[in-house]
Amino acid sequence: MAARIRDASGSDPETTPRGLGVLLGARGISYAGDTLSMVALMLHVAGATGQGLAVAALLLAGDFVPSLVAPFAGALADRFDRRRLMIGCELAQALVVAAIALFLPSLWLLLALVAARAVAGQIFQSASRAAVPSLVPAEGLAAGNARLGLVTNVAELAGPLLAAALLPWLGTRGVLAADAASFVVSAALLTGLPRIRPSVLDAESLWKGARTGLGYLARHRTVRVVALGFCAVVLCTGVDDVALVVLAKDDLRAGDSVAALLLGAVGFGLTAGYALLSGHAGRARMTVLFAAGLAVSAAGNLLTGALAHVAGAAAVVFAMQAARGLGIAAIDVGCNTLLQRLVPDALLGRVFANLYGAVGAAAALSYVAGGLLIDAAGAPATLIIAGAGGVTCALLTGVALRGRRVD
Incomplete structure (x- = not known):
């Protein structure tokens, strides 16, 4: 095959x-x-x-x-x-x-x-x-x-x-x-x-080809669920980079070096996650891996906000953001593999472009809305609200994908 x-x-x-x-x-x-x-x-x-x-x-x-x-x-x-x-x-x-x-x-x-x-x-x-x-x-x-x-x-x-x-x-x-x-x-x-x-x-003409790609994304149920779930979680949680800077400066009273370290924590988690999945991803169901990654990435922000004032908060926040990186690696591998197995090759470029274009737009909206929320409620509350919304969207995505095995 x-x-x-x-x-x-x-x-x-x-x-x-x-x-x-x-x-x-x-x-x-x-x-x-x-x-x-x-x-x-x-x-x-x-x-x-x-x-x-x-x-x-x-x-x-x-x-x-x-x-x-x-x-x-x-x-x-x-x-x-x-x-x-x-x-x-x-x-x-x-x-x-x-x-x-x-x-x-x-x-x-x-x-x-x-x-x-x-x-x-x-x-x-x-x-x-x-x-x-x-x-x-x-x-x-x-x-x-x-x-x-x-x-x-x-x-x-x-x-x-x-x-x-x-x-x-x-x-x-x-x-x-x-x-x-x-x-x-x-x-x-x-x-x-x-x-x-x-x-x-x-x-097809470039214009008609673009319309065909958007139409496929809208019509195919599993692909649509993946796209909507991914964008919804990013819309909820994309503000985390902004919130982490404010959290480090205002709530943890930390300097620039600590803020930079917290921002880099997700990168350590991503590296570990990709390294782990490069040897073991073939054993997982991609629908489960994708939905679990959404949940873990959102829960990392939820716990970051909830634990921001415990003893040793900087270390705890670093650990939660590293865990979030593990979740993002699972999202990336699960989503890409799922689509590569599911979408016809002749449409694959359009599906990937439309999906990640929509994710980028969701992140931009999250920056704007999240920035307003940070000003109104503070960084910890923003991370809790964003994380809770992301976990809810991840669970709904998992339910919608349940039983849809494409591995």
């Missing part, structure tokens, strides 16, 4: 084990460089404008704008050879970042360039997630997704450390140039992949 699926998608079965390693290397290099440059740009914008709003606009350009074009990004991933599309996206990002490094433009032009880079990244992500079933046998999908998550998370953790080490030596322009080079290296690595054509090349 796995070989038939790979043959239908146009890739060479004999080269697929090496193909996953190539994708792992390319994504790791690309993510590390991208995180590195985003840190440099945030510091540059903060120093040049002195406005927190400008930094927030930079983050929205990178995170929210791609959500607006997600249906079209997914349609492209189902329309062309995914290897060539990924290479093109990496080279496009290299050109955009090189332009930013060369000119360091004014804020509005910078936001436009960051948004353009993020859109290319969105297309790359959709194509890369849709490509995984062509690179590993069906029984190895969960482990393959876990390894991709592990490499990506380690790269994202390394980005700020690299920025701290390189900025004093290279400056903003030099760091951005290093990011541009990382995209070129990633593109070069991706040339080692086998061809990865969708099983049925989408012959």
Whole structure:
């Protein structure tokens, strides 16, 4: 079955084990460089404008704008050879970042360039997630997704450390140039992949193809439940990064180093979760893994708020956020594997793009609504309310997925 699926998608079965390693290397290099440059740009914008709003606009350009074009990004991933599309996206990002490094433009032009880079990244992500079933046998999908998550998370953790080490030596322009080079290296690595054509090349117009992808997401019950459950939990709990900063500063009376440590706790949990799942995910039912991950990630925030004033609160908060990272790893592996097994290959790029675009929009709404709630009720209460809402949504998602075995 796995070989038939790979043959239908146009890739060479004999080269697929090496193909996953190539994708792992390319994504790791690309993510590390991208995180590195985003840190440099945030510091540059903060120093040049002195406005927190400008930094927030930079983050929205990178995170929210791609959500607006997600249906079209997914349609492209189902329309062309995914290897060539990924290479093109990496080279496009290299050109955009090189332009930013060369000119360091004014804020509005910078936001436009960051948004353009993020859109290319969105297309790359959709194509890369849709490509995984062509690179590993069906029984190895969960482990393959876990390894991709592990490499990506380690790269994202390394980005700020690299920025701290390189900025004093290279400056903003030099760091951005290093990011541009990382995209070129990633593109070069991706040339080692086998061809990865969708099983049925989408012959519809881009607009109609986008509508088809949205229609599938709305009509297919299990996919719809996964998307709604994921977005609902993120909408409830996405405010946690903002709340943790306020919690550390106002409630724990801690300094910047403790606040940074608490924010990084989820990364430690993610790394441990992906490492664990890379060896054992194949034994789990993906519907159960996904729903359990939603519940654990939300419960981590609930317990963070509830235990914020106990003795040794900083250590407790760190542990709860690390546990939350374990849950997020389970969400990622469970969701991606579920969709790769369930959705036809010809629609897979659109489903991934639409889902993660909607998740990004939910996170943006959570930042806004959660910020208002923090001002009104404080960080601990916000985390409790958000966590309780997230746990409720996770339980409802688990009930809706009960009995739907697609493993």
